[in-house]
Amino acid sequence: MPRLRTLQTTFNAGVLDPRLAARTDIKQYYQGADTGTNVLALPQGGFKRRPGMAYHATLGAESVLFTFSFNVAQTYVMAFQLNAIKVYMDGVLQATVTTTYTLAQCKELNVTQSADTMIIVHESHQPAKLVRGGAHTSWTLSNITLTNIPTFDFGSGAEAVWSATRGWPKTVAFYQQRLWFGGSAQRPQTLWGSVVADYYNYNVGSGADDDALDVTLDTNQINGIVALMPARHLQLFTTGGEFYISSSPITPGNIAIKNQTRFGSSTVPPVNIDGATIFLDYGQSSVREFLFSWEEDAYTSNSATLLASHLITTPVDMDARRGTANEDANYVYVVNSDGTMAVFNTLRSQQVAGWTKWETTGAIEAITVEGTTVWFAVKRTINSATVYYLEQADADTYTDANKNQTQSASTTVANLAHLDGQSCRVRADGAIMDDATPSSGSITLARTTTSVEVGLDYDLTVKTMPVTSEFSNGSILTEKKRLIRIVADIYQSLGIYITTSASSDNVLVPDRTLGTGILDSAPASFTGIKEVYLNGWDRLAQVTITQTDPQPFTLLGLVVEVEA
Secondary structure: OOOEEEOOOOOOOEEOOOHOOOOOOOOOHHOOEEEEEEEEOOOOEEEEEOOOOEEEEEEEOOOOEEEOOOOOOEEEEEEEEEOOOEEEOOEEEEEEOOOOHHHHHOOOOOEEOOEEEEEEEEOEEEEEEEEEOOOOOEEEEEEEOOOOOOOEEEOOEEOOOOOOOOOOOOEEEEEEOOOEOOOOOOOOOOEOOOOEEEEEEEOOOOOOOOOOOEOOOOOOOOOOEEEEEEEEOOOEEOOOEEEOOOOOOOOOOOOEEEEEEOOEEEEOOEEEEEOEEEEEEOOOOEEEEEEOOOOOOOEEEEOOOOHHHHHOOOOOEEEEEOOOOOOEEEEEEEOOOOOOOOEEEEEHHHHHEEEEEOOOOEEEEEEEEEEEEEEEEEEEEOOOEEEEEEEEEEEEOOEEEEEEEEEEEEEOOOOOHHHHHOOOOEOOOOEEEEOOOOOOEEEEEEEEEEEEEEEEEEEEEEEEEOOEEOOEEOOOOOOOOOEEEEEEOOOOOOOEEEEEEOOOEEEEOOOOOOOOOOOOOOOOEEEEEEEEEEOOOOOOOOOEEEEEOOOOOOEEEEEEEEOO
């Protein structure tokens, strides 16, 4: 009976749609996975446990998150809620600003920023500016006084195009020293640009180069503008198609708005990453990359989720994090309406493009990226009560809603009031301890500790695609196969279980072997090769790797040996 060894050295095609289970003719089949839950696809090829979520603050209500960057050293997370904006720096509440935005309107806001001022627009509100004063706690919100507002004949003579009666701008962006507004309630496909370097002045004047602009998309259908993106060009995303302005600099005399593709965009704001603008199409079923093609001398809008569309479930928010000095990966985070999140690893220069799925105990509701820090608004049930937390992705932690603390040697761990009454996982000095339930903000451990993490559990799962190869008499994809051996190449990992579709055994991969000097110390993470022997017959011969303890995990490669 022929024996086959398959070697998978990369998983950066990410999770593949179940409808690709028989597509052995594409390279992504051999570079992807059937399942990748609570892992990140690495540009180097492996899967890594996703970061834990560190608790910072209790938001108190459902929130929409934005980032405010005053300078490189001073950045803030803005939590927009019903009639309020809460301002956080490093996860600490600095100020609460009163507003008149409803929660539904908060989810429709469009913002942009320059220096100390954030511009906020909604079609039912006069454009406003949020200005940081001389301290972290000093913030002022006020309506913007716009001058020389363009006019339009709505049927009863010329009147201001923006007003409480006719509606206000829906989208906003700074570009080429102008403040651009796109769309309004009654002029949904009109674009306005301010006078150059005079952001609140919309005097169209005589059409001089530095005068304001007032132009309406010339299309055969209503294409309401839902987003503006300042990138290589000023890009316009509408309900019926994607446009850009080709002229530069843009003036009243040369403005040319060109339609490129016709997928339409949702109201979830697009993000620019890795040379492309990522947007969610109008049907909210596909994430697309609006990318300039030099071969076609035009923009294309290829689907980024074609191979993993099942991970997209009516998204409600999206943001992106660029690579850092320590990590090359660019990640796009897409928050689904069911509280899960699809995460896209993209590095176009290396042909890396793969999705994975994140889950948590509760629901991720909003996201914002502050530099290289990823923040979440999370709805959780703690001790039967509904709570809303501000949490940060923390690669040094392995639980959610966690507190990771260094303290003087003690059996008592404090500062856990946000987890009172909830069973939690505990890591003390790198070792797994018994679960504990905080009471009055603290827990008591069986031994003293100086470094401890307490938080909510989450498991990870990686499942390979079905094993296949071409034998002399054809493919063995649907033939019964006997699994013999699994060889995992792992990096700095602990607490891994391996099983297969042919076996009911869930085998714990040993973290260490017996010897001298191994007791009374936490096991060191393992890097190297681990072998597991499993028996059984199966047609698909898929391997599943799980981890149920909060421990480090990185899978670099996998060998599956079968007889067929």
